[in-house]
Amino acid sequence: MNHFIAKSARVRSTPFTQRIEDYGVQSYTVYNHMLLPASFHGVVDDCNHLKKNVQLWDVSVERQVQIKGPDADFLAQLMTCRDLSHAKDHVCYYAPIVDEQGKILNDPLVMKIQPDTWWISIADTDVLLYAKGIAIGKNLDVEITEPNVNPLAVQGPKSFELMKRIFGEEILNLKFFHFKRFDFQGHPFLIARSGWSKQGGFEIYVDNDEIGLLLYDQLMKEGKDLEVRPGCPNLIERIESGLLSYGNDMDMNDTPLECGLDNFVSLNPDIEYLGKDILQKQKNEGVSRSLVGLLLDIKEISVTQHLPIMKEDRFIGTLRSACFSPNFNQCLGIAMIDKSHQILDQDLSLEINGKKISAKMTNLPFQK
């Protein structure tokens, strides 16, 4: 069912909102108290375009929590199970934020942008309040702020050509998950080779609204023959690619290990972070449930809450997000399933939200 979104200052506009409305954005979601576009030409058309061309995404909602000061390194490490002890000042780190129970509170990219300054590029929870609370409680010497930084993602296979036209050949040398400053109109923008799709691209951390708008217009102009369009994180593309969404696929009831994020859970004895003992124990004993992919023999699905999954009248887990994939010609889902009921790559009959569906479980990301 379609409903309108009611706007207010509480649901913040971005420096690019006027642009994307002029270009015909269809729908929004809200993320970090801010408008995030959700479709322009429909999710299927947007997906097809993204896979072939280049899109500009207004992802201002990726707010930066800036932690600055003598205790910044200590606080940044304390909040994440990722080992940041050797973090370099030109590399992005995917760093799940955890609590004292080892549960995930957010799954940001973090960047050490200066020797005493971190940017935590957050998913949809107020990490700033968590950081502030810990800093107050432990009396840390840090300053925690949300700077006026509004990321603009340039995504898709033609993003490389487009970015080269604006920033020069050198940008093509930027490695995946590396960042560096590049000039536009005399302003040095921090640019990372990153973004929430698997189609390649960059994220430009726009810290100047005015020059940011000039940059937006220049990207649209220079990209005309590359068929550049405004776009946004795409439900189909991200599920096909197995990109997890905090708040959908995982939330504060889950641990990183249950979400298959083992590579980002460090058990390095030299670092200290919250919930480490619990994650160490869970790692030793193994998880009792985890995220898997579901291939569903249906042509349509909409998930607006975690849906119960039954197998032979037993509750085995929840479906957390799903979409119809034109590429797979069936629906794909991401589900948290009890380990004892995980039977991979076999024909199964599941009951999802009360409806019988022929399905297969599979590892993530999906393979075609």
Next chain:
Amino acid sequence: MNHFIAKSARVRSTPFTQRIEDYGVQSYTVYNHMLLPASFHGVVDDCNHLKKNVQLWDVSVERQVQIKGPDADFLAQLMTCRDLSHAKDHVCYYAPIVDEQGKILNDPLVMKIQPDTWWISIADTDVLLYAKGIAIGKNLDVEITEPNVNPLAVQGPKSFELMKRIFGEEILNLKFFHFKRFDFQGHPFLIARSGWSKQGGFEIYVDNDEIGLLLYDQLMKEGKDLEVRPGCPNLIERIESGLLSYGNDMDMNDTPLECGLDNFVSLNPDIEYLGKDILQKQKNEGVSRSLVGLLLDIKEISVTQHLPIMKEDRFIGTLRSACFSPNFNQCLGIAMIDKSHQILDQDLSLEINGKKISAKMTNLPFQK
């Protein structure tokens, strides 16, 4: 411009979402990562109905942050500038949450529901993460959770008659901002005489989805001759009544004193809370800016971000929310204005977002 809202599990549905969609909700906003209805028959019609009749509001978005344990009293007090030292277990307290700088992070109602347990009924920020951070940092003996509680507000002048029909005469003895448990179908629901309108009413803290839905249907059935309708917090009614909205009228850049919340800032030497020294100093020296009402000689306005206000080419503050009020036959606004430029109840010419407007400043709440 009208845009659709994209739904997902991250933007949580409530136990009542299906009901309000069946009843024809038109638009939503998002609040605490959850759907909040914003209009049913248009904001003007909803407002007129609310002032005469009774409405059921799905305000599940008012999430409860539950703090339980030996250190719960200490933590609850530490986070708010309201004096909670004599809090009674049947009274609601409006208690601004503050940080170490005395800035407002949220403006909840808090209730001591058991000797060692508080409910913080939050506005739109993740207070749970703030409380968790402080508790971790100070190593406090508390358990902090978000229980499955979904408030249902019954608002409007006929709410008293409707609630009497369901819960009996005794509910009419409940005083403003008091709460008590009342039975429905054998389940004791916590009910407060409160709600985010000035039209009178109650908030039912629904902690059982199934019985909550029976209650919803029963309220709709028993209220038929009272012209009960589903409704929601109403932009016009709340501005006319001078009810402040966190995230719109105030945010983490403001102090409670700048927002006119002096009555909720305790300087009792016997209590300890964050930012107290700073608020004490600001109280002594006086604030340099504060919220005022604006009467605007225009017939239409939409505020989707804080809009700059100029007077004789000088920046004097920002307009934070506004609406056309049929009752005042002009637009009403809530603005943060420099003290030195506050000239009350005189004809002024202001420039708001670049547009010249004849206006008056006035104290809040608005008087007709």
